[in-house]
Amino acid sequence: MPFIEWSDSYNTGIPDIDKEHQMLFALINDLYDRVETGSAEESVKATIEALVDYVSYHFAREEGLLSVCNYPDLENHMATHRKLQNQLETYRQSYEHHPEAFDMKDFMGFLIHWLQDHILQTDMAYTPCVRRRVESIVDCA
């Protein structure tokens, strides 16, 4: 059973965004599996790095989309992205320098709450605006 399971409540109805969110779930589940099966530190470290990189990629794509759509709350949305990236980077460095003292349970709890907040609250706030925009583009085609 995965650590965090995708459900329809996470669907934004924007296919690219949903695909990327599913990838975030997959990376977090991958990290959980590696920790649970006692994988080597190098492998856990690489998975944390992959997650940090993918989050940056996803945020950049999301910000690009919101900018094209003239999303009125873009600045706040970007601020929440930067805050999360800083937190993730702190966790990443702490694992890199002191893996033996790293509180993985705390990190996994942080990730699951962040992902749920990110999608269910922060991202759901922009979906009507983006979907309207996407639909109007489709209508004009």
Ligand SMILES: [Fe+2]
């Ligand atoms: Fe997102």
